[in-house]
Amino acid sequence: MTDMPDLRVAGVQAPRKDAREKVTGAARYTVDVDLPGMLHAKLLRSPVAHARLTRIDARAARDLPGVHAVLTRDDLGGLQPTYGYFIKDQPIVAMDKLRYVGDPIAAVAAQDEVTAVRALELITFEYEELDPVPDVASALRVGAVELFEDAPMGIVPAYGRGASAELRPRPNVCYRFAYETGEDDAFDHCDHVFEDDFVFGRQQHFHLEPFVTVAREENGQIEIWTSSQNPFPLRKELSRVFQHPENRIRVHVPYVGAGYGAKNNCKTEPIAILLARLSGRPVRFCMTNEENFLTQTQHAAKIRIKTGVMADGTFVARAGEILLDSGAYADASPLVAEKAGYRLHSLYKWRHVKTVCDCVMTNTSPAGPFRGFGGTQASWASESQIDMIARRLNIDPYDLRLKNLLALGDPYVPGESGMDSDIGEGLRLVADRIGYHGRIRTPGRGMGLSIGFKDSGGVNKPASARIKISTTGAIYLQCGSIEIGQGITTALSAITAEILNAPAERVHYPDVDTDHTPFDQGTNASSGIVVMGQAVARAANEVKARVLEFAAGQLDCDVSELTLDDWNIRRGNESHPLNLMIMRTYGGTGFEFTGEGYHKAEMDHEAPLETRCVAWEYGWGAAEVEVDEQTGLIKVLQLVVSGDAGRAINPAVCRGQDEGSAVMGLGGALFETMLYDGVTLANGNALTYRVPLATDLPENFVSILQEQGHGPGPFGSKGVGEGCMLPVASAIANAVEDAIGVRVTEMPLTPERVLAAIDARNST
Amino acid sequence: MTEQIELFVNDEEHFITVDTSEMLVDVLRDRLGLKGAKIGCDRGVCGACTVLVNGDPTASCSTFAWRVDGARIVTIEGLAGEEGALDPVQQAFFEAGALQCGYCTPGMILLAKSLLARNPHPDRAEITDWMGANICRCTGYKMIIDAVEIAAATGEGQ
Structure with missing residues (x-):
């Protein structure tokens, strides 16, 4: 551990900045926004998975009293009506084809939701059904029907050393990412080469606040309140879709009732805006929880890994193929593919790595960003296989990991940044805590370990912040990080207060409003501390320098003689209240000091993703399970997870991130997945899609917050919030094999799959 | 169809005419401006809409307003002193x-x-x-x- 600076505000236990509003019910979310004359929108969705839309007639709906606007494909004139990240393939409402059960066909804005639903029933449409493509295997079958006959508009970004990508490399694959380093004859020199297949399930984010937008258009200005994680990229995309200047689109983001990745880019926004334009009235479009399932999901995946090792357990080479189920539209699939492909070989020393990740289109709900962002899929396969190899070589999985792990400072791959945690130290912590070493064997019980990781800070991601201080010392921290539950307003306010030597209560964090808030690329990729945190620290240092320079001028002395003490200037034993000094100079109307801060990792063509990873986010996990061989039921007796915050700006907030992500991982490990019966989602609601409850917590559930001190963020901090999700499923699968000698390679680890594995063992 | 009901919400008496299809959560949020109760799943599963009805935790998204005529209701806004x-x-x-x-x-x-x-x-x-x-x-x-x-x-x- 490195020496840490003494801190006064940051790094100490303090209440969350949003706690009072949230415990009193005063916190306001987009669902609470209520404008005068506001209409309510509802959506007609496709009943079929794959069809050509031949006719649509909405006249009767338009004539229904109380209906103010109806939106169909006939109302998209003058727009660029499709959106997406690298590939712009998703229409606001269906144009030529219907591509999944739930694909939007038409929307209505009416005086209330009941009238809107009645109007939808009056819309008639006809379609010619096409062969549905329910899953990855059928999508890749020779001669399979294509979801897109023509290539949608798309781009491949620049990649650096070893990385490459391709649009539409084969039918029904919208994007392929590949990464390679070292010589592939490395496999020829291995004592053993193991090849294993894994299947990853499909979680739904299940954010409790649904997708929701309130929109209005007045005097040529589009104004929205929306539950979004990335208002600035959203504004840019809306500007392109609506062919409307960015500075005439204003995005407000109140508190967000969570997202876990789902609330990036266009969701409810285009339809709400278009209905507001068509009706001339403000429109609220709030989806139901069921509609969330039809809007955004995690990527299911099939993963094959080939790993070459020496007899003594030395790792040599790793190659992998990942097939991501992207659903009906590309959405963020290309970005997820980058990260899944880039992370599959994991944090070990290899002489050769080669990975290909394909984004496969199917007639199911669109898959997009999900906490872990490809790292969850990669960690599941990689860390399961590490244990399988250990058993084949008769080496303890703990020892096999330690033997091959990258050391602190080792670059992840050539051209990449170095490891910024002692990974072995984290493994030792969780193993010791669970009692891994020297455990007494009990039939039916076992222990497993895993190390998940992802990069933190995004790729080539800029952030800017502004800090203003008024005459009376009121501090405004203006930056675009969205408070989505992760505690970013608490953390960034603490960093500001620490640098300005002020109490945290003096810092106000205004709601994000794209007309006034400096640019940020989005609240995602665990970037709040390592990217925005650095911009905020710079802004704080700049405004502090301005205040001190002003005071030095007033006191006719050198800046070095002065310090800022709350809102006073200290010079030796003298204390000068700043409010008085300011009014002496600027008069009784006062003044504001302003500081700006900016941060972005430098472009680097030697780095595979064009910038070196800002920080590495690790999640160490250890599980103890008891498996009932009669029922196949896994009982998790102990779950120990650990993350490294570098330096925790608020330890309780970090703990909450680690525990919350671990429990989300536990759900995905044991029972959470979207079940498709062919192309029909069978469990797309809160009654049938089971998420973890308090009663699902393992009896001994522990999170250990490490502060190893190597983060690039302020005071040595780095991002948390995703890491502890990553090791859970593989730690449990590894524990199951330790307990009863069977390997389950498909998530979630349901009793049926455990029983099938037991049957397979017994029949051999 | 409408019905006149009486609710004691956070110790305040309200006489409200409700449609018989109207849910308690909508009365609280849209009529009384008590936005603390949230709609999450809208199926009585997630509990984001929980309020106390005569002391019992109740999913207000799945409770018809007329069913709680005469009840004492406590919402989050009623807790702070x-x-x-x-x-x-x-x-x-x-x-x-x-x-x-x-x-x-x-x-x-x-x-x-x-x-x-x-x-x-x-x-x-x-x-x-x-x-x-x-x-x-x-x-x-x-x-x-x-x-x-x-x-x-x-x-x-x-």
Whole structure:
């Protein structure tokens, strides 16, 4: 551990900045926004998975009293009506084809939701059904029907050393990412080469606040309140879709009732805006929880890994193929593919790595960003296989990991940044805590370990912040990080207060409003501390320098003689209240000091993703399970997870991130997945899609917050919030094999799959 | 069809004409401006809409307003005392940092209130069991259970 600076505000236990509003019910979310004359929108969705839309007639709906606007494909004139990240393939409402059960066909804005639903029933449409493509295997079958006959508009970004990508490399694959380093004859020199297949399930984010937008258009200005994680990229995309200047689109983001990745880019926004334009009235479009399932999901995946090792357990080479189920539209699939492909070989020393990740289109709900962002899929396969190899070589999985792990400072791959945690130290912590070493064997019980990781800070991601201080010392921290539950307003306010030597209560964090808030690329990729945190620290240092320079001028002395003490200037034993000094100079109307801060990792063509990873986010996990061989039921007796915050700006907030992500991982490990019966989602609601409850917590559930001190963020901090999700499923699968000698390679680890594995063992 | 009902919401009496299809959550949020109760799943599963009806935790999204005619209803807005002093359960959630996005928090706090009213000194297993009625997707529950333990220890419900 490195020496840490003494801190006064940051790094100490303090209440969350949003706690009072949230415990009193005063916190306001987009669902609470209520404008005068506001209409309510509802959506007609496709009943079929794959069809050509031949006719649509909405006249009767338009004539229904109380209906103010109806939106169909006939109302998209003058727009660029499709959106997406690298590939712009998703229409606001269906144009030529219907591509999944739930694909939007038409929307209505009416005086209330009941009238809107009645109007939808009056819309008639006809379609010619096409062969549905329910899953990855059928999508890749020779001669399979294509979801897109023509290539949608798309781009491949620049990649650096070893990385490459391709649009539409084969039918029904919208994007392929590949990464390679070292010589592939490395496999020829291995004592053993193991090849294993894994299947990853499909979680739904299940954010409790649904997708929701309130929109209005007045005097040529589009104004929205929306539950979004990335208002600035959203504004840019809306500007392109609506062919409307960015500075005439204003995005407000109140508190967000969570997202876990789902609330990036266009969701409810285009339809709400278009209905507001068509009706001339403000429109609220709030989806139901069921509609969330039809809007955004995690990527299911099939993963094959080939790993070459020496007899003594030395790792040599790793190659992998990942097939991501992207659903009906590309959405963020290309970005997820980058990260899944880039992370599959994991944090070990290899002489050769080669990975290909394909984004496969199917007639199911669109898959997009999900906490872990490809790292969850990669960690599941990689860390399961590490244990399988250990058993084949008769080496303890703990020892096999330690033997091959990258050391602190080792670059992840050539051209990449170095490891910024002692990974072995984290493994030792969780193993010791669970009692891994020297455990007494009990039939039916076992222990497993895993190390998940992802990069933190995004790729080539800029952030800017502004800090203003008024005459009376009121501090405004203006930056675009969205408070989505992760505690970013608490953390960034603490960093500001620490640098300005002020109490945290003096810092106000205004709601994000794209007309006034400096640019940020989005609240995602665990970037709040390592990217925005650095911009905020710079802004704080700049405004502090301005205040001190002003005071030095007033006191006719050198800046070095002065310090800022709350809102006073200290010079030796003298204390000068700043409010008085300011009014002496600027008069009784006062003044504001302003500081700006900016941060972005430098472009680097030697780095595979064009910038070196800002920080590495690790999640160490250890599980103890008891498996009932009669029922196949896994009982998790102990779950120990650990993350490294570098330096925790608020330890309780970090703990909450680690525990919350671990429990989300536990759900995905044991029972959470979207079940498709062919192309029909069978469990797309809160009654049938089971998420973890308090009663699902393992009896001994522990999170250990490490502060190893190597983060690039302020005071040595780095991002948390995703890491502890990553090791859970593989730690449990590894524990199951330790307990009863069977390997389950498909998530979630349901009793049926455990029983099938037991049957397979017994029949051999 | 409409019906005239009487509700005692946070100790205030309201006479309201409701449509018989109207849900309690909509009356609270849209008629009375009490936005603390949230709609999450809208199926009585997640508990973000939990309010106390005659002391019982109730999914207001799945309760017809006319069904609670004459009832005493407590929403999150009714807990804080004079000059904004937090109720002990609110205080415990505040101190323990037992919240993230906050969307489930009003429902969780009211659920905990109803537990402590019945059982002022629950053990951890009883707390876990009771709090298992509502969904929090952010926290992983442990800090929520901690908060209820703190509230119990400070004598809430006695």
